Amino acid sequence: MIDPTAQLSVSRQAIVLGISRGSVYYRPRPVPDADLKLMHRIDKL
Template sequence: MSTSAKLIDPNDPQLSIGRQCELLGLARSSYYYQPVAVSEEDLMLMRLLDEQYTRTPFYGTRKMTKLAQPTRLWSRTQTGPSPASHDG
């Protein structure tokens, strides 16, 4: 939680959380934000991509994606519409 978010009193009867955030210049979502731990799979993927980038820093996004696909690690990259979004 940021320093500004720690100043917010959720039990204040006169100022809502939204108003307190506004007065502090803080986005309300920042007050509610809960950090998420990075998964082991994501850490492994980041390590592999970092190693590849260190060897070949001139590779672009397309080339790196193509290299990662055979390992099935990069399953989040999809091109085109998903089957669920097809009208028909």
């Protein structure tokens, strides 16, 4: 897990973990209810 308060920089921690720096800051957006309903209808087909 990335620790921004650690002695290693965030970019160095990302390199050690083998992940991109962008993924450290990524926050997923919630899926709108209308999209969820549509996905459930598609799943039923």
